[in-house]
Amino acid sequence: MSSNGSQPLLEARNVVQEFVVRGRGGVKGGVVQAVSDVSLKVMPGETLGIVGETGSGKSTLARSLLQAPKPKSGQVLLRGTDLTGLKGRDLLDARRSMQMVFQDPFGSLDPKWRVEDLVEEPLIAYGVGSRTERRRKVREVLDLVGLDPSVYGRRRPRQLSGGQAQRVAIARALALDPALIICDEAVSSLDVLIQAQVLNLFERLRAELGLSYLFIAHDLALVKQVSDRVAVMYLGKLAELGPAEALYREPLHPYTVALLRSVPSPDPEAPKAAAEEAISGDPPSPIDPPSGCRFRTRCPHAQERCAVEVPELRELGTQHAVACHFPVVQRSANGR
Amino acid sequence: MTDHTASVETEPQAGDRAPGAPLLELRDVRVAFRHGGRRLVAVDGLSYTVAPGRTLALIGESGSGKTVSSRAVLGLLPPTATVSGSIRFEGEELVGLSERQMRRHRGASIAMVFQDPTRSLNPTMRIGAQITEAIRVHQKLDGKAAKARAIELLKLVRLPAAEQRFVEYPHQLSGGMRQRVVIAIALAASPKLLIADEATTALDVTTQAQIMELLRDLQRKLGMAMVMISHDLGLAASFADEVVVMYAGRAVEQAPTRTLFANVRMPYTKALLEAIPRIERPPHQPLPVVPGRPPDLAALPAGCPFAPRCPSARDLCRESAPPFGEGEPGHRWACWYPCGSDGAAPA
Numbered sequence: 001m002s003s004n005g006s007q008p009l010l011e012a013r014n015v016v017q018e019f020v021v022r023g024r025g026g027v028k029g030g031v032v033q034a035v036s037d038v039s040l041k042v043m044p045g046e047t048l049g050i051v052g053e054t055g056s057g058k059s060t061l062a063r064s065l066l067q068a069p070k071p072k073s074g075q076v077l078l079r080g081t082d083l084t085g086l087k088g089r090d091l092l093d094a095r096r097s098m099q100m101v102f103q104d105p106f107g108s109l110d111p112k113w114r115v116e117d118l119v120e121e122p123l124i125a126y127g128v129g130s131r132t133e134r135r136r137k138v139r140e141v142l143d144l145v146g147l148d149p150s151v152y153g154r155r156r157p158r159q160l161s162g163g164q165a166q167r168v169a170i171a172r173a174l175a176l177d178p179a180l181i182i183c184d185e186a187v188s189s190l191d192v193l194i195q196a197q198v199l200n201l202f203e204r205l206r207a208e209l210g211l212s213y214l215f216i217a218h219d220l221a222l223v224k225q226v227s228d229r230v231a232v233m234y235l236g237k238l239a240e241l242g243p244a245e246a247l248y249r250e251p252l253h254p255y256t257v258a259l260l261r262s263v264p265s266p267d268p269e270a271p272k273a274a275a276e277e278a279i280s281g282d283p284p285s286p287i288d289p290p291s292g293c294r295f296r297t298r299c300p301h302a303q304e305r306c307a308v309e310v311p312e313l314r315e316l317g318t319q320h321a322v323a324c325h326f327p328v329v330q331r332s333a334n335g336r
Numbered sequence: 337m338t339d340h341t342a343s344v345e346t347e348p349q350a351g352d353r354a355p356g357a358p359l360l361e362l363r364d365v366r367v368a369f370r371h372g373g374r375r376l377v378a379v380d381g382l383s384y385t386v387a388p389g390r391t392l393a394l395i396g397e398s399g400s401g402k403t404v405s406s407r408a409v410l411g412l413l414p415p416t417a418t419v420s421g422s423i424r425f426e427g428e429e430l431v432g433l434s435e436r437q438m439r440r441h442r443g444a445s446i447a448m449v450f451q452d453p454t455r456s457l458n459p460t461m462r463i464g465a466q467i468t469e470a471i472r473v474h475q476k477l478d479g480k481a482a483k484a485r486a487i488e489l490l491k492l493v494r495l496p497a498a499e500q501r502f503v504e505y506p507h508q509l510s511g512g513m514r515q516r517v518v519i520a521i522a523l524a525a526s527p528k529l530l531i532a533d534e535a536t537t538a539l540d541v542t543t544q545a546q547i548m549e550l551l552r553d554l555q556r557k558l559g560m561a562m563v564m565i566s567h568d569l570g571l572a573a574s575f576a577d578e579v580v581v582m583y584a585g586r587a588v589e590q591a592p593t594r595t596l597f598a599n600v601r602m603p604y605t606k607a608l609l610e611a612i613p614r615i616e617r618p619p620h621q622p623l624p625v626v627p628g629r630p631p632d633l634a635a636l637p638a639g640c641p642f643a644p645r646c647p648s649a650r651d652l653c654r655e656s657a658p659p660f661g662e663g664e665p666g667h668r669w670a671c672w673y674p675c676g677s678d679g680a681a682p683a
Contacts, residue, residue: 191567196613220541224613262542262544263615266609266612266614267597
C-alpha cells in the first residue's frame with residue numbers, strides 16, 4: 001500500500017459509514033451503507049478529486065473524514081494521528097488543519113453578520129491571538145481570496161454576489177492556516193465565468209500556501225481541472241483511483257467509461273456517444289446494494305463472477321487502481 | 337387510449353398557415369420590472385424564431401434574461417413586470433393576452449419543464465393523481481381513460497415500472513425519475529413547444545445524458561419544438577439547432593449551432609467557452625477568465641454591457657452600444673470588434 005516514503009497528510013483506512021433508516025411506525029427499515037470500506041491518501045500539497053453520482057457517498061465520506069459524524073469503523077489519520085480515537089478538545093485541535101467549503105455559500109454564512117466578523121469567527125472559536133492580530137489575519141485572508149477588506153469587510157452576505165460569498169467562505173476556511181481544504185461541490189452553483197475565477201483561486205492558493213485539497217464534485221471536467229489524482233465512487237465504494245491524466249485517458253472501470261461518455265462536449269463536431277453506450281437506469285438503493293460488484297446491475301460487461309465476488313481495489317498501472325474483475329481494455333478508451 | 341394516442345404519434349401539422357412559418361416568433365421583446373422605485377430592464381429587445389420540431393438554446397449566466405424571456409412567452413411573470421414587443425405563437429400574438437386567454441396555450445400547446453423536479457411536483461400527491469390532473473385539465477376524459485393515458489405517458493418517458501410508480505409519491509422516486517414524471521406531465525396535452533429551463537442541471541451526468549436523449553427522442557417522435565435554457569454551452573453544442581447567447585438582458589450572439597462554435601465572434605461567447613473546464617485539457621492549467629461580474633441591470637453602463645469585462649474593448653465600446661446585426665448570413669453578433677477580424681484576438 002505505502003508507495004513513496006513521505007507521510008500522507010490524510011489517510012483513510014477501511015472507512016465504513018452506515019445509517020439506520022426507520023421504516024413505517026419507527027421500526028428499523030434498513031441500513032444505508034453510505035461508505036463501505038474506503039481507503040485513500042492525500043499527500044501534502046496534493047489535490048485528490050472525488051467524483052460520483054448523487055448517493056455515491058462522496059459527501060458522506062468527506063464528513064466521515066472530518067468526524068462529523070465519526071465513521072462506524074475504520075481509521076482516519078491526519079498527519080499520523082488517528083482522529084477516530086479522539087474526543088472533545090483533542091479532536092477539535094487535531095481537526096483544525098482540515099477545513100471545509102460547501103456548495104451553497106449563503107447557507108454557510110450567517111446573513112446577519114458582517115464579512116469581517118464571519119472570517120474572524122473561527123479564530124475566536126480557537127482562541128487565536130489578540131483582537132488586533134485576528135483583525136490583521138482577517139484582512140490578510142480576505143486579500144488572499146481577492147476581496148478588498150476595506151470594501152467588503154463591512155458588508156453582509158446579502159450584499160455579496162454568489163462568487164463573492166464563496167470567496168468569503170474560502171477566506172473563513174483559510175483563517176486557521178489549514179493544511180487541507182475539503183471542497184464539497186464548492187463551485188458547482190456558480191456561473192461559468194465566476195466558477196473559473198474561483199477554480200483559479202483554488203489553484204493559486206495551492207501554489208502560494210502549499211495547500212492540499214480533497215475536491216468533491218459530480219462534474220468530471222471540473223474535477224480534472226484541479227486534481228492530481230482522482231477517485232471514482234459508486235454506491236459507497238471506490239470503483240477506480242488513479243492519476244488524473246491516466247484515469248481520464250485510459251479509464252479502467254466500466255463505470256468511469258460510462259461517466260466520461262455522458263459528459264456533453266462544447267464542440268458540436270465531437271462524436272456523440274451512441275445511445276447503446278450510454279449508461280441506463282438509476283443507481284440501486286444503498287440500503288440493499290447488489291451482491292458482488294455493486295455496479296454489475298448497470299454494467300454492460302457483467303458476468304456471473306461479478307454477482308458472487310466483491311472486486312477488490314487492485315493496482316493495474318502506476319498508482320492506478322481499479323475494483324473490477326474485468327477492467328476495460330485500453331483500446332476502447334476515448335484517447336487519441 | 338385510442339384517439340389521443342394517434343394525435344401524439346403524428347407529425348406536426350402546420351395547420352392552415354404557410355409552410356415554413358415559425359412556430360414561435362419573438363420580435364423586439366422587452367421585459368421591465370419595477371423594483372423598489374427603480375426600473376430594471378431584464379430583457380432588452382430580444383428577437384428569435386423557432387421552427388416546428390427545432391431546438392433553440394438560450395445560453396447565459398444568471399440574470400442574463402434567459403429565464404425571464406421564456407416566462408414572458410408563457411405569461412408567467414409577476415404583475416410588476418411589463419412586457420412589450422411581440423411574441424407570436426402559430427401567428428397569434430401572446431403579448432397582451434388576458435390570463436384567461438393565456439391559459440388556452442399554457443400547458444397545452446406550450447409546456448415548460450423547470451430545473452428542480454422536486455419543486456414542480458406536489459409531495460403529498462401520488463404520481464398518478466398529478467399526471468391525470470394535468471391530463472383532465474386539457475381533455476375531457478373519464479377516470480379510467482385518464483389513467484390509461486397517464487400510464488401511456490409514463491411509458492413514453494421510459495419510467496421503469498410505470499404501473500407501480502403510478503401509485504407512489506415523489507419522494508419514492510430518484511431525481512431522474514422525478515424529472516421524467518415532470519416531463520410526462522408537460523407532455524400531457526401534446527404540446528407543440530416545450531420550454532426546458534435548466535431541465536437537467538440538477539441531475540447527475542449519466543442521468544442528464546439519459547434525459548437529454550429522451551427529450552431528443554420525444555421531439556423526433558412528437559415533432560415538438562424546444563427552447564432549451566441553459567448555462568451550459570456543452571449541452572447546447574450537443575442538442576440545439578440554433579444558439580442565442582444572452583448577456584445583461586440582450587442577445588449578444590446568435591447563429592446555427594455549428595456556425596457559432598466554428599466561428600465565435602462575440603468575445604463574451606468566447607470567454608464562456610474558454611472558461612468551461614474541459615475533459616481533454618491537462619489538469620492545473622489556469623482557465624482563461626474575464627474579471628468582474630455581470631453588470632447591475634438597474635445601472636447598466638453606457639455602450640456595450642460587456643465592455644467593462646471585455647479583453648478587447650476600446651473607447652468606442654464604452655461610448656455606444658454595438659447593434660445586433662447580421663455580420664454573416666445567419667450569424668448575428670453585437671460587437672464593434674468581433675473576434676477573428678480587425679486585429680482582435682482570433683476565435
